[in-house]
Amino acid sequence: AQSVTQLDSQVPVFEEAPVELRCNYSSSVSVYLFWYVQYPNQGLQLLLKYLSGSTLVKGINGFEAEFNKSQTSFHLRKPSVHISDTAEYFCAVTLPLGGFKTIFGAGTRLFVKA
Amino acid sequence: AAGVIQSPRHLIKEKRETATLKCYPIPRHDTVYWYQQGPGQDPQFLISFYEKMQSDKGSIPDRFSAQQFSDYHSELNMSSLELGDSALYFCASSRIRDRTNNEQFFGPGTRLTVL
Numbered sequence: 001a002q003s004v005t006q007l008d009s010q011v012p013v014f015e016e017a018p019v020e021l022r023c024n025y026s027s028s029v030s031v032y033l034f035w036y037v038q039y040p041n042q043g044l045q046l047l048l049k050y051l052s053g054s055t056l057v058k059g060i061n062g063f064e065a066e067f068n069k070s071q072t073s074f075h076l077r078k079p080s081v082h083i084s085d086t087a088e089y090f091c092a093v094t095l096p097l098g099g100f101k102t103i104f105g106a107g108t109r110l111f112v113k114a
Numbered sequence: 115a116a117g118v119i120q121s122p123r124h125l126i127k128e129k130r131e132t133a134t135l136k137c138y139p140i141p142r143h144d145t146v147y148w149y150q151q152g153p154g155q156d157p158q159f160l161i162s163f164y165e166k167m168q169s170d171k172g173s174i175p176d177r178f179s180a181q182q183f184s185d186y187h188s189e190l191n192m193s194s195l196e197l198g199d200s201a202l203y204f205c206a207s208s209r210i211r212d213r214t215n216n217e218q219f220f221g222p223g224t225r226l227t228v229l
Contacts, residue, residue: 043223099145099210101159
C-alpha cells in the first residue's frame with residue numbers, strides 16, 4: 001500500500017523568503033507524484049507533477065519539486081514567496097497504471113507574512 | 115482543453131434529505147473517482163468506476179451509492195444526510211483502457227452543506 005507523509009502541518013514564512021514544503025512517500029512500486037494547492041473555499045489546483053524523466057519538476061507560480069527515489073521524497077520549493085501563496089498544499093501519489101486512487105498527504109498550511 | 119465537470123457547484127440540504135452529485139469526465143476517459151474532503155481535512159477516496167463497473171471502494175458510507183452510466187458520467191447519491199456529510203466532493207477522471215498512464219484530472223468540486 002502507498003502512503004504520503006507531509007512533515008509539517010504549518011509553515012509560516014516571511015514574504016520574499018524561500019520555502020520548502022516536505023513530502024515523503026511510501027510505496028513498494030513506482031508511483032506518480034503530485035503537488036496540489038488549495039486556496040480557501042476553492043478546489044484543488046495542480047501545481048506540478050512527476051510522472052517520469054527528469055527528477056526536477058517545474059510547476060506553476062514559480063514552484064518546483066525534486067523527486068528523490070532513494071529518500072522517497074518529493075519536496076516542494078519556491079525561492080521567493082508572495083502573500084498570495086498563502087494556501088493549503090497537498091502532496092499526493094497514485095500508481096502509474098490500473099486506475100488506482102490518489103492518496104493525499106494531510107496537507108501543509110503555508111502562511112506568508114508581510 | 116476540456117476538463118472534468120461537476121454539478122452542482124454548491125448544494126444546501128437539510129438533515130435526512132437526499133442529494134445527487136454529478137460528474138462528467140474528460141472526453142475519452144473511462145474511469146471516474148469520487149473523493150470527500152471534510153473541513154480542514156485532506157481528500158479521502160470514496161469509490162471509483164471503470165467501464166461502468168465499480169473498481170475500488172474506500173470509506174464510503176452505506177447511505178451513499180454511486181454509479182457510472184453508459185456515457186461515462188457518474189452520479190453520487192447520498193441519502194439520510196447528516197451534518198457530518200458537509201464537505202467538498204471531488205470527482206476525478208482518467209483513461210486506463212489502452213494502458214495509458216493513470217494520471218487523474220480533478221474537477222472543481224461540489225460543496226455540500228447540510229443544515
